[in-house]
Amino acid sequence: MSKEKDISVTRVTPGDADIEAGSWAALLAPRLAQFAAVARHEQITRAARDLAVPQSTVSRAMARLEADLGVPLLARHGRTVSLTPAGRVLARSVERALGEVERAAEAVRADADxxxxxxxxxxxxxxxxxxxxxxxxxxxxxxxxxxxxxxxxxxxxxxxxxxxxxxxxxxxxxxxxxxxxxxxxxxxQRLHLVVPADHRLAGRKRVRLAEAAEEPFVTLEPGYGLRRLTEELCRQAGFRPQVAFEGEEAETLRGLVAAGLGVALLPPPAWPRPGVRELAVTAPRAVRxxxxxxxxxxxxxxxxxxxxxxxxxxxxxxxxxxx
Structure with missing residues (x-):
């Protein structure tokens, strides 16, 4: 029997054994920018296009990254992907780390120019x-x-x-x-009371906010400054708004108003939105x-x-x- 047949080879991956101090960065760094792009786009095809590399290169890099860490980072859904809990943790840290590298490079460039x-x-x-x-x-x-x-x-x-x-x-x-x-x-910036085009107040140019006390409101989600301001202005007008719908973007709220689902306090639109009327609020002073x-x-x-x-x-x- 040859000596070669007496030798057994055990492959050890980083997920199976302790990694020496400092070696994780060297191991993972080449794939982190690709992972960050996949996390942002939630699609490997778009990430590859953004990075100007073949889709197969990104797919292999993601599979290798998961194998290196020993945990799933992406959940596949046909042509799209989403981050697993472990993937979200890694993505936040990767974005911060890549941001630091980007800022360091910009600082060096700025020193030169x-x-x-x-x-x-x-x-x-x-x-x-x-x-x-x-x-x-x-x-x-x-x-x-x-x-x-x-x-x-x-x-x-x-x-x-x-x-x-x-x-x-x-x-x-x-x-x-x-x-x-x-x-x-x-x-x-002045805020308007936005009402549906067929609303009982739609024929007015100005309105006291108290006149909308019984109306359902569509607002931004808790945590947004405009949500807090809406609640404060309504409090000054003597009522607590009945929140019917919450969203993350002002134009979406205008769409909900146009659909007759409530009224909203919003800054002026970039361009006129059909189906709504923008009313000046005379009391309280509605500005942000x-x-x-x-x-x-x-x-x-x-x-x-x-x-x-x-x-x-x-x-x-x-x-x-x-x-």
């Missing part, structure tokens, strides 16, 4: 259609080499993302009050403050510092001066 670089900028969904594009267009007229990473979300989520280093600054409402943040009030926030004591790259100054110069005209 202060006029270049990237601003990670968060803003409310309602500011996305017109306000933010107008601001960025005006800013880049004088800073054409600055790039932006844009995140649309609600206030509490953006504050957390800034604390985790994912955002440089954000436009939010209400203006937060926290010891680790620097905030500046920039503007205020818009402000900018960033982390206290956090050093800025030159592009971030320039963009902060640009926003602060638009105090009182932020919403009117973006078209």
């Amino acid at each position: 202060p006029a270049a670089g990237k601003v990670a900028f968060g803003f409310l969904h309602t500011m996305g259609p017109e306000t933010v594009p107008g601001l960025i267009r005006r800013f880049r007229a004088d800073h054409p080499r600055v790039r932006f990473s844009l995140v649309q979300s609600y206030g509490e989520d953006m504050m957390e993302r800034m604390r985790e280093g994912e955002l440089d600054l954000c436009l939010t409402s209400p203006v937060p009050d926290a010891p680790d943040l620097v905030t500046r009030r920039l503007d205020e 403050e818009i402000g900018v926030a960033w982390m206290a004591g956090h050093p800025d790259t030159q592009p971030v510092a320039d963009f902060k100054r640009f926003l602060l110069r638009r105090r009182g005209s932020l919403l009117a001066d973006t078209h």
